[in-house]
Amino acid sequence: MGLSSKRTGIPTYEHPDRLSDNPEGDLRAYEVFVQTERGKPHTHCGSVDAADDAMALQFAREHYGRDQACVQVWVCPRDAMIRTDYDKDLVFRLTDQSYRFAKGYNVGAKWREFRAQRDYEDYRKEDIKEHF
Amino acid sequence: MSVSAGDNIKLDWERQEDPQRLAAFEARIDAGELVEADDWMPQNYRVGMLRMAEHHANSEIVGALPEGEWITRAPSLKRKLALIAKVQDEVGHGQMLYRVSQDLGKPRDAMLRDLCTGRTKYHNVFNYPAPTWADVAMIQWLVDGAAIMNQKSLADGSYGPYVRTMRRINMEEAFHFKSGEDMVLTLMSGTPRQRRDTQAAFDRWWMPCLMFFGPPDKDSTKTSPFMTWRIKTLTNDTLRQRFVDRFAPAAIDLGLEIKTKQRDASGAIVSDDLVPDELIVHDEASGHYGFTQPDWDEFNRVIRGNGPLNRERVGLRRFSYEQGAWVRRAVLGQTCGLPLAN
Ligand SMILES: [Fe+2]
Ligand SMILES: [Fe+2]
Numbered sequence: 001m002g003l004s005s006k007r008t009g010i011p012t013y014e015h016p017d018r019l020s021d022n023p024e025g026d027l028r029a030y031e032v033f034v035q036t037e038r039g040k041p042h043t044h045c046g047s048v049d050a051a052d053d054a055m056a057l058q059f060a061r062e063h064y065g066r067d068q069a070c071v072q073v074w075v076c077p078r079d080a081m082i083r084t085d086y087d088k089d090l091v092f093r094l095t096d097q098s099y100r101f102a103k104g105y106n107v108g109a110k111w112r113e114f115r116a117q118r119d120y121e122d123y124r125k126e127d128i129k130e131h132f
Numbered sequence: 133m134s135v136s137a138g139d140n141i142k143l144d145w146e147r148q149e150d151p152q153r154l155a156a157f158e159a160r161i162d163a164g165e166l167v168e169a170d171d172w173m174p175q176n177y178r179v180g181m182l183r184m185a186e187h188h189a190n191s192e193i194v195g196a197l198p199e200g201e202w203i204t205r206a207p208s209l210k211r212k213l214a215l216i217a218k219v220q221d222e223v224g225h226g227q228m229l230y231r232v233s234q235d236l237g238k239p240r241d242a243m244l245r246d247l248c249t250g251r252t253k254y255h256n257v258f259n260y261p262a263p264t265w266a267d268v269a270m271i272q273w274l275v276d277g278a279a280i281m282n283q284k285s286l287a288d289g290s291y292g293p294y295v296r297t298m299r300r301i302n303m304e305e306a307f308h309f310k311s312g313e314d315m316v317l318t319l320m321s322g323t324p325r326q327r328r329d330t331q332a333a334f335d336r337w338w339m340p341c342l343m344f345f346g347p348p349d350k351d352s353t354k355t356s357p358f359m360t361w362r363i364k365t366l367t368n369d370t371l372r373q374r375f376v377d378r379f380a381p382a383a384i385d386l387g388l389e390i391k392t393k394q395r396d397a398s399g400a401i402v403s404d405d406l407v408p409d410e411l412i413v414h415d416e417a418s419g420h421y422g423f424t425q426p427d428w429d430e431f432n433r434v435i436r437g438n439g440p441l442n443r444e445r446v447g448l449r450r451f452s453y454e455q456g457a458w459v460r461r462a463v464l465g466q467t468c469g470l471p472l473a474n
Contacts, residue, residue: 010447017249019450023241024460026234046297047231049240051463063224067217067304086171 030056031081032064033074042074053077141179141238149174161362166292169235180363181291182236189229190247190254194445196222198262199271207265214311218272221304228301232293248450256431257340259439266319266326266333272312274337274379278344280305281375290362320386327387334388335406339426341379345372347428373420380412380421392424401427 027049033042045064050056056075065073098104153172160167167173173181196219203219206212234240246252257275262268280302287298319330346368353359353367366374383390391406411422433439461468 010444010451012443012447013450016443016446017251019245019249019454021454021457023239023245024457024464024466026239026241027464029231029234045300046228046293047235048227049231049234051465055463059227062220063227067221067224068300086168 027051028056029078030060030075031078032060033076034064034070035072035074036069038071042072047078048075141182143176143179145176147175158360161290161360165290166295167290168292174361176357177361177363178236180358180361181294182233182238184363185229185233185236185294186238186243186252187254189226189233189243190252191258192222192226192229193247194254194258194449195275196226197445197448198258198260199268202262202265202268205265211315215268218308218311221308225301225304228297229294232297235293244453248446248453250437250446253435254445255344256434256439257337257344258445259434259442260336260340261441264329264333266329267336269312269315269319269330270333270337272308273316274312274334274341275344276305276308276312277379278341278375280309281371281378282345285366285371286364288362288365316386320388331388334383335391338383338390339392339430341375342372342423342426343428343431345369345375347431348425376421376423377419380423381414384412390423393427395424401429 028051029047030050030053031047032045034045035042048056048059048063050059053075056077057073060073060075064070154174157167157171157173157177167177199215199222200219203212203215206215230240230243233243243252247254257278262271283298283302283305287295287302289295289298316330319326349367349369353369358364359367380390390409390412392409393401394403394405394407396402409424411424413422414420415422434442437443458468
């Protein structure tokens with residue numbers, strides 16, 4: 001059947017649907033953050049399972065740090081992260097908060113208005129000077 | 133004796149969900165919002181998503197086996213480096229996807245064990261052998277090409293952690309596919325024997341790739357909850373047609389002949405011998421290529437465990453799972469001994 005079926009040392013199992021030993025239990029979940037370039041923010045990219053911090057960092061480097069540009073990896077145990085609740089905590093109010101953003105201030109229009117008004121005043125002064 | 137921890141994770145279409153929550157959930161999906169791991173979700177959404185992510189994870193892990201065998205026999209240092217990187221990528225994809233699946237409710241250990249004991253499946257395509265280097269090229273070109281097509285559609289899905297993993301994975305798949313295309317081009321511009329090997333490898337992989345997208349759509353496919361919840365975003369037949377439209381003209385360009393199993397006048401398959409697929413014609417009106425359906429009986433045989441290499445693939449996975457048990461137990465601080473000799 002070709003070379004791959006000639007691989008040796010694969011045992012055949014008496015009970016292929018059963019394993020003899022018991023489950024081992026899971027490891028701890030860590031969240032992974034990578035920085036693609038110095039000076040750029042670290043962004044969340046996924047998570048890994050590990051028994052301890054050193055193993056988590058090693059796995060994170062292998063899975064998230066090697067295949068794409070990356071200058072630094074952070075890991076943090078998931079259960080150590082404190083977070084808000086999507087439903088219960090309103091993190092960002094949905095009411096008009098335009099006053100807290102630069103784009104909430106339309107100074108361009110104000111400048112145009114201001115200049116038009118100033119030009120008009122100048123014109124009026126000249127006009128008055130000429131006639132009186 | 134072990135019972136899978138996944139046994140109670142089953143689809144249950146009788147289940148009644150809170151109608152208000154369900155309506156709010158579906159409205160979010162309609163609006164294109166992503167569902168996060170902590171969000172409320174219908175139980176069948178959770179189970180359906182878990183099954184798909186787990187099947188995907190299994191496929192990445194088993195998918196690394198046929199190519200992994202070729203690392204020691206790669207024809208040049210550059211090809212060897214690329215193959216090692218590719219195999220590492222696939223195993224990494226599997227690890228990321230097991231992590232996504234865990235958060236949907238199935239312990240990782242249960243998933244690894246279910247794969248070893250045949251309780252869960254992986255893509256059928258990995259039950260076929262890769263007897264020559266041209267098969268390695270063909271796997272990277274055709275199978276990774278099919279995987280990209282599938283995964284691009286899954287990146288438009290609704291489950292945030294899976295969607296983000298797809299986006300990341302797809303960047304790496306692009307390298308696999310390009311490197312496969314590069315190898316196929318090299319082989320097809322090589323000696324007559326290289327071209328012959330490549331055609332033979334193409335013959336081995338074309339039909340399994342058509343099957344890769346799953347059985348033909350039923351009438352209910354488009355309205356199934358998995359489509360409305362955007363666990364899947366395109367049907368099997370749509371993806372299969374996309375694959376043919378992309379790869380049939382490329383194969384023809386390369387001088388490869390697309391073949392299918394020999395059939396009689398009624399369309400029944402009469403032999404496993406291959407003949408040119410007469411339906412591979414570009415239809416101006418629809419803009420699509422025609423093609424002959426693969427042998428769906430073979431698909432069903434392979435999926436039930438009777439493919440050319442099902443036993444070897446699962447056996448090798450189990451062998452390494454059992455041989456590695458003492459390492460995992462040591463890491464977990466449990467008592468352990470060396471594995472029993474088989
Ligand atoms: Fe992959
Ligand atoms: Fe791949």
